[in-house]
Amino acid sequence: MHDLKDLRTRPEYYKEKLSKRSKELISIIDEILTLDQKKREIQSKADEFRKRKNEIADEIGRSKDDKEKVNSLKSESANINATLSTVEKEEIDLTHTLSEKALWLPNIVTDSVPFGEDETKNQEISKWGNPKNEKWIKPHWEIGAKLGLLDFERGVKISQSRFTVLSGMGAKLERALMNFMLDHAGSKGYKEIFPPILVNKDSMTGTGQLPKFDGDFYKCENEFLYLVPTAEVPITNLHRDEVVLPEQLPLKYCAYTPCFRREAGAASKDTRGIIRQHQFNKIELVKITSAEQSDSEHEALTRDAEEILEKLEIPYRKILLCSGDIGFSAMKCYDLEVWFPSQNTYREISSCSNFGSFQARRINIKYKANPKDKPQFAHTINGSGLAIGRTLAAILENYQTEKGTILVPKILQNYLGEIKEII
RNA sequence: GGAGGUGUACCGAAGUGGUCGUAACGGGACUGACUCGAAAUCAGUUUGACGGGGAAACCUGUCACGUGAGUUCGAAUCUCACCACCUCCGCCA
Known part of the structure; x- marks a missing residue:
């Protein structure tokens, strides 16, 4: 398994090195980069929702006596939960496919290894x-x-x-x-x-x-x-x-x-x-x-x-x-x-x-x-x-x-x- | 296989629905102060994964209390399943 952060910062290096094993790997790298991009976007989105949820929960705890406020906060949180559950599902799916895909990339061979197909x-x-x-x-x-x-x-x-x-x-x-x-x-x-x-x-x-x-x-x-x-x-x-x-x-x-x-x-x-x-x-x-x-x-x-x-x-x-x-x-x-x-x-x-x-x-x-x-x-x-x-x-x-x-x-x-x- | 118990950070150990709980308290380790130096003492630090910002030391969000699901606005805490360990019984090289 490779370091995804490193792959993200210098994809050309990985493409060059891995193509020595097989040319097909280049397209897998591109797929991984796209997935990675999407995954990070979704993660940020989900993080925002979770952050707000945490804030609401805290606020409810602090203002227990104010029934009206609590109710409105509860309904806001319920709304978030509705969207969040689909976003989180997407986040999990993407993370899963991404790591699955990443497992299919073989190791980079060292420079002393001769190039050859078989x-x-x-x-x-x-x-x-x-x-x-x-x-x-x-x-x-x-x-x-x-x-x-x-x-x-x-x-x-x-x-x-x-x-x-x-x-x-x-x-x-x-x-x-x-x-x-x-x-x-x-x-x-x-x-x-x-x-x-x-x-x-x-x-x-x-x-x-x-x-x-x-x-x-x-x-x-x-x-x-x-x-x-x-x-x-x-x-x-x-x-x-x-x-x-x-x-x-x-x-x-x-x-x-x-x-x-x-x-x-x-x-x-x-x-x-x-x-x-x-x-x-x-x-x-x-x-x-x-x-x-x-x-x-x-x-x-x-x-x-x-x-x-x-x-x-x-x-x-x-x-x-x-x-x-x-x-x-x-x-x-x-x-x-x-x-x-x-x-x-x-x-x-x-x-x-x-x-x-x-x-x-x-x-x-x-x-x-x-x-x-x-x-x-x-x-x-x-x-x-x-x-x-x-x-x-x-x-x-x-x-x-x-x-x-x-x-x-x-x-x-x-x-x-x-x-x-x-x- | 049956009955009961336990699982929290480097180790020990509290916490049984929110209110300074990344998590008391004790130990260890590290840093600093005192000291000629050390011990003792005092002060501080002490997890990881994935993001965002930055050239960088750094700032910041989310997640993680055996694992996974569920209940709830909110879970270390409640429910269910699984796993591991301990005690007793049974079985067995």
């Missing part, structure tokens, strides 16, 4: 490791099923498609990854949180999942609760409507949660394997910082995520998303993509975004840079560190041996009782 303009920042593509490497779903780590049929039987059972060493490997990643984040100073997995509508709206993407999530019947699509939702909402003090900055959190997504628009994508599931596990890294620190903290958070892949010794690359591919709320975003030999390509495993004050304004998180300063909106940053299911899939491929076993990455061995190979 993912072809994304910029590769760096590559790490030596990708292999030996012909004998089987896709993770084949080797996973063969070794009894992934049970697709039973996942479908007990739930539906895009649900998978992890079994035996598969389950243990998932748990090892979870612990390893949380320990890694802990060593980088992130405070570990285990949040509720069902969250209310306010939380979903706060981090921007609602109202725009309603339908992408699982909702409880007869309860106003949603299954979290990412730990970003409960973690960022920890500080909703709060002012963070200088000595607390930057706040750094990590959390494991399962994540639930309907994947409604992905009907034919990634139907095989565990790349795209309705339920998956993820470690999320979240930071709340000052405006000054936000850029460097974003870089650092991305590095923290990268290091996980380096410790696991799996090849990956780092992509800077272009203006057309970047997420709605982000001002800058790096994707980490991990190498999948069987597909001969890199696949997304982490998305590290800086939201600037965009998300904090919506969710009302402020900070004081100094104890005496007026609170201002904080900057929020988050990224996966990492998606666990996709990491497991990447291990099944990158650590596959020609004889059909899986070597356990060194860093994970002491999480798996020193087992070095899955047979």
Whole structure:
């Protein structure tokens, strides 16, 4: 969400910046400006009526004994009420449509973000490791099923498609990854949180999942609760409507949660394997910082995520998303993509975004840079560190041996009782 | 799930239809005075959102007493619904 006052004072700036994402946004800005103008006019009008009403009420209180005066004042107030109720209705409607409209404006991207309409303009920042593509490497779903780590049929039987059972060493490997990643984040100073997995509508709206993407999530019947699509939702909402003090900055959190997504628009994508599931596990890294620190903290958070892949010794690359591919709320975003030999390509495993004050304004998180300063909106940053299911899939491929076993990455061995190979 | 109670500013806590109620009183924090300095004391300040005026420090209007609706000329105060917390009973990992 943007600052409407600022938008009002320099609309051309917003038009120029937002047109980098999409030209259509210019007309939305114009609509917002018109609505805003109308709303302020109506508000002034309503304020005048309310002011007079307050005066009358005061006057009645002071001149209770003068029956005649009281009666005439009462009828004046009744008249005002008649008009005021329609004006107020209009005021409420306008305020509502205005804020609704304002929620559809995406964030402005920073200048370092390359311009482009789709993912072809994304910029590769760096590559790490030596990708292999030996012909004998089987896709993770084949080797996973063969070794009894992934049970697709039973996942479908007990739930539906895009649900998978992890079994035996598969389950243990998932748990090892979870612990390893949380320990890694802990060593980088992130405070570990285990949040509720069902969250209310306010939380979903706060981090921007609602109202725009309603339908992408699982909702409880007869309860106003949603299954979290990412730990970003409960973690960022920890500080909703709060002012963070200088000595607390930057706040750094990590959390494991399962994540639930309907994947409604992905009907034919990634139907095989565990790349795209309705339920998956993820470690999320979240930071709340000052405006000054936000850029460097974003870089650092991305590095923290990268290091996980380096410790696991799996090849990956780092992509800077272009203006057309970047997420709605982000001002800058790096994707980490991990190498999948069987597909001969890199696949997304982490998305590290800086939201600037965009998300904090919506969710009302402020900070004081100094104890005496007026609170201002904080900057929020988050990224996966990492998606666990996709990491497991990447291990099944990158650590596959020609004889059909899986070597356990060194860093994970002491999480798996020193087992070095899955047979 | 049943019965009762509570929800007021940074914290505690008064106020049960108007009459200096942005809201007493106490505490905390901040500013100033006294002091060589500090403590104590005294004086003052201490919410946010959305508008209007101004270059600006500032002036000014409306709204907000858990949330939302209602009654009334007028609501922290009365009515209804919802939410949260506390106590007791029931149930339960």
